[in-house]
Structure formats: structure tokens, C-alpha cells
Amino acid sequence: MQQETELQQQARIRHEVEENLVQLFAIEDEALRTTITAARKAGLPAIQINPLQGKLLQVLAAACNAQKILEIGSLAGYSGIWLARALPPTGRLITLEVSPAHAEVVQRSFEQAGVADRAEVRVGSAHESLPQLVDEAPFDLVFIDADKPSYPHYLDWAIRLSRPGSIIVADNCIRAGQALSESALDDQGVAGLYQYNLQTLKHPRLRAIALAMDEDYTDGLNIAVVLPEA
Numbered sequence: 001m002q003q004e005t006e007l008q009q010q011a012r013i014r015h016e017v018e019e020n021l022v023q024l025f026a027i028e029d030e031a032l033r034t035t036i037t038a039a040r041k042a043g044l045p046a047i048q049i050n051p052l053q054g055k056l057l058q059v060l061a062a063a064c065n066a067q068k069i070l071e072i073g074s075l076a077g078y079s080g081i082w083l084a085r086a087l088p089p090t091g092r093l094i095t096l097e098v099s100p101a102h103a104e105v106v107q108r109s110f111e112q113a114g115v116a117d118r119a120e121v122r123v124g125s126a127h128e129s130l131p132q133l134v135d136e137a138p139f140d141l142v143f144i145d146a147d148k149p150s151y152p153h154y155l156d157w158a159i160r161l162s163r164p165g166s167i168i169v170a171d172n173c174i175r176a177g178q179a180l181s182e183s184a185l186d187d188q189g190v191a192g193l194y195q196y197n198l199q200t201l202k203h204p205r206l207r208a209i210a211l212a213m214d215e216d217y218t219d220g221l222n223i224a225v226v227l228p229e230a
């Protein structure tokens with residue numbers, strides 16, 4: 001048998017740790033697994049969050065006593081199910097999705113997961129949907145996971161639709177380090193993510209951190225708490 005290299009050993013250990021963490025803290029039930037299968041069957045890309053990120057969203061929802069959650073970018077409803085399950089029966093999740101085909105899958109996912117009573121998908125570009133949410137604000141938790149160039153714009157709206165103590169989370173804010181420096185700004189997506197990270201650091205009403213959360217430590221979430229006005 002061939003000897004494992006040091007790099008292979010490190011990768012194997014990371015993989016085993018991730019598996020153990022998921023098994024202990026974030027095990028997927030039938031509804032979550034079915035959502036992923038349904039997404040593949042419908043031809044949607046496999047770009048949903050991972051189970052540990054889903055569980056972290058639930059912990060953050062508990063930390064801010066979330067009654068109302070806003071998500072930008074639904075895909076097939078996988079993260080939406082994690083979020084909706086963090087709400088009390090009277091709670092509300094609104095998730096914004098530009099693709100009508102994706103939104104159909106989301107609606108079915110919410111129904112089969114038993115969260116359709118509290119989770120609603122709104123079809124249309126978030127650029128148009130966000131201004132229509134002013135009367136439904138404040139949201140206790142906002143999760144941003146849509147088109148990357150628009151992240152800075154979505155952050156402005158997230159703050160506007162929040163209250164002191166709300167938590168704003170955005171996915172893909174590391175991108176193998178590219179979203180943490182000026183090294184790849186010719187890519188509009190990376191530029192949007194870098195700008196987003198900077199805005200969360202500079203904004204006087206935010207306290208933020210980015211955490212690598214995937215197995216190979218190359219991508220993860222920006223988590224920002226909305227502070228009271230000075």
C-alpha cells in the first residue's frame with residue numbers, strides 16, 4: 001500500500017473532523033437530504049451552504065431571539081429550511097429569489113419540510129424586492145447568499161431593515177483569501193465580496209468577523225452584529 005503524504009494526511013484529518021462535527025452538531029434529516037436531491041433533479045447547482053453553516057445560522061438566530069428572518073438568495077430552500085426551523089411557530093422567514101424555477105423548488109422544499117406555514121419565497125430580483133420590505137422590518141437576522149457583485153448594496157439594505165442587535169450573515173466572504181485583499185479586484189464578484197468585508201469593518205454600526213467554514217478552510221461566512229446608534 002502506498003504511504004500517505006503529509007498533505008494527504010492533513011486533508012484526511014480535516015475531512016474526518018468535518019464529518020465528526022456534522023454527525024455531532026448538524027446532522028441532516030430526511031427533509032434536508034430530499035431538498036438537495038430535488039435540487040439536483042431540477043438541474044440546480046450544488047451551491048447551498050453546508051450543514052455546519054446551517055447549524056451556525058440557527059445558533060445565531062437563537063442569539064438574537066429571531067422572530068423575523070430575511071434571506072437573499074434561496075436556490076432550492078436548503079438554507080431556508082435551517083433558518084425556518086430556528087423560528088418559533090409564530091415566526092416568519094422571507095426568502096428572495098430571482099429565478100421562478102428555483103422558487104418553485106423552494107416552495108416544494110418548504111412544504112415537504114413542514115415549514116411552509118412560516119417560510120415564504122418571494123420571486124424577483126432582490127434589488128426590486130428589498131425596498132418593498134420596509135413595512136415588514138425590522139428583521140432580526142438577515143442572510144445574504146445571492147449575486148456577489150451586489151453584496152455591498154444588499155448590506156446597505158440589510159442594515160436599513162435591521163434593529164440594534166440584529167445579525168447580518170453573508171456567505172462566500174473568503175473565496176480562498178481573494179475576498180480579503182485587493183489582489184483580484186478585476187473579478188466583479190470578488191470585488192463585491194471584498195467591498196462587503198470592508199464595509200462591515202468600517203461601518204460605525206457593525207461589529208464583524210469572517211470565519212472560514214468549509215472543509216478545506218477556503219471560504220466561509222461574514223457575521224456582523226448591528227450596534228445601537230451612537
Ligand SMILES: C[S@@+](CC[C@H](N)C(=O)[O-])C[C@H]1O[C@@H](n2cnc3c(N)ncnc32)[C@H](O)[C@@H]1O
Nearest residue numbers: 048049073075078079097098125126145146147
Ligand atoms: C448560492 S445560491 C443560494 C443558496 C441558498 N442560500 C442555500 O444555501 O441553500 C444563490 C441564489 O441567489 C439567486 N439570486 C441571484 N441573483 C439574485 C438577485 N438579484 N435577487 C434574488 N436572488 C438572486 C440565484 O438564483 C440562486 O438561487
